[in-house]
Amino acid sequence: MSGARIARVVMSTGNHCVVAAAEGRLERCQLPNRRGRRPVCGDHVEWDWLRGTATIIRVLERRNVIERGDFRGQPRPLAANIDHILLVVAAEPAPDGLLSDRYRVLAGAMGVPLGLWVNKADLHPHAAPACLADLMQQHRALGGLVHAGSASTGAGVAALARALQGQTVILVGQSGVGKSSLTQGLIPSLELRIGAISQASGQGRHTTTETRLFARDDGLAIIDSPGVRTLRLDHLAPDDVDRAFPEVLEATGHCRFRNCRHDQEPQCGVHAAIESGRLTAARLERWRSLRAETQGAL
Numbered sequence: 001m002s003g004a005r006i007a008r009v010v011m012s013t014g015n016h017c018v019v020a021a022a023e024g025r026l027e028r029c030q031l032p033n034r035r036g037r038r039p040v041c042g043d044h045v046e047w048d049w050l051r052g053t054a055t056i057i058r059v060l061e062r063r064n065v066i067e068r069g070d071f072r073g074q075p076r077p078l079a080a081n082i083d084h085i086l087l088v089v090a091a092e093p094a095p096d097g098l099l100s101d102r103y104r105v106l107a108g109a110m111g112v113p114l115g116l117w118v119n120k121a122d123l124h125p126h127a128a129p130a131c132l133a134d135l136m137q138q139h140r141a142l143g144g145l146v147h148a149g150s151a152s153t154g155a156g157v158a159a160l161a162r163a164l165q166g167q168t169v170i171l172v173g174q175s176g177v178g179k180s181s182l183t184q185g186l187i188p189s190l191e192l193r194i195g196a197i198s199q200a201s202g203q204g205r206h207t208t209t210e211t212r213l214f215a216r217d218d219g220l221a222i223i224d225s226p227g228v229r230t231l232r233l234d235h236l237a238p239d240d241v242d243r244a245f246p247e248v249l250e251a252t253g254h255c256r257f258r259n260c261r262h263d264q265e266p267q268c269g270v271h272a273a274i275e276s277g278r279l280t281a282a283r284l285e286r287w288r289s290l291r292a293e294t295q296g297a298l
């Protein structure tokens with residue numbers, strides 16, 4: 001057989017990758033032995049049979065790529081050609097405001113919208129706990145999609161799918177918030193292993209270890225990714241941080257002194273914004289720490 005074909009990468013490991021070939025068939029491909037670009041989940045690739053082995057010929061031009069810092073802070077590509085980053089949060093495990101701001105910085109640097117899915121709404125049928133309500137309010141104020149529901153009962157899942165119609169969406173967030181459960185809810189034909197802990201042994205927690213793309217017939221593609229505790233942003237710049245904190249930036253514009261450190265200075269716009277409630281002390285604190293983290297990138 002000959003004639004290269006185009007396919008989308010659904011999974012990529014160190015030495016091979018899996019592509020969605022014609023009619024939804026999955027094909028395990030070898031990576032080219034050259035110094036080409038390594039394919040990641042979501043990449044479009046050209047592949048062909050070489051000496052009887054499915055082989056990637058080349059990775060097509062990427063629209064964008066999500067990179068996160070590895071353990072040394074070096075950027076590592078995680079997924080490509082993304083339309084939406086959907087941060088999944090839940091009452092349990094409790095949300096981490098700094099982590100959500102990290103994703104906002106990353107999304108802004110990529111120019112991709114950040115959405116919020118508040119999962120496990122069945123745990124609080126009447127009102128979301130304050131920590132979630134704050135996050136939702138902050139997210140709305142900054143301009144992002146906010147949906148709540150339950151992957152377990154299916155509540156809100158169809159509405160979410162409609163809002164994300166035709167897009168490639170990566171699900172991110174802490175371990176145990178329900179990313180794989182939501183993937184399963186959005187694509188019922190799947191049989192994903194979800195993180196239920198076996199009652200008998202306390203073993204067998206199916207925490208996701210690989211980033212994987214699942215496509216629906218209607219064009220919605222969901223990338224399920226392993227849960228994270230944090231997200232390194234060393235490879236980004238302080239400007240990328242500022243973009244994710246528009247209310248801080250607005251406030252600093254009102255400081256009397258150009259070199260104001262927003263500490264004890266008189267007529268500080270940041271203090272005024274906190275007093276009037278336009279800026280929260282928590283967001284200011286996170287802006288400071290993320291800025292410090294990205295200073296090295298200058």
Ligand SMILES: Nc1nc2c(ncn2[C@@H]2O[C@H](COP(=O)(O)OP(=O)(O)OP(=O)(O)O)[C@@H](O)[C@H]2O)c(=O)[nH]1
Nearest residue numbers: 120151152175176177178179180181195207208227
């Ligand atoms: N009550 C409730 N539990 C849920 C819901 N969604 C998921 N869970 C449970 O939460 C646990 C973790 O779900 P997963 O889907 O594995 O979570 P995950 O985000 O994929 O976790 P990692 O793969 O480790 O990152 C499982 O026991 C699920 O059954 C929900 O909407 N309501």
Ligand SMILES: [Mg+2]
Nearest residue numbers: 179180207208
């Ligand atoms: Mg998972």
Ligand SMILES: [Zn+2]
Nearest residue numbers: 255260262268
């Ligand atoms: Zn100031």
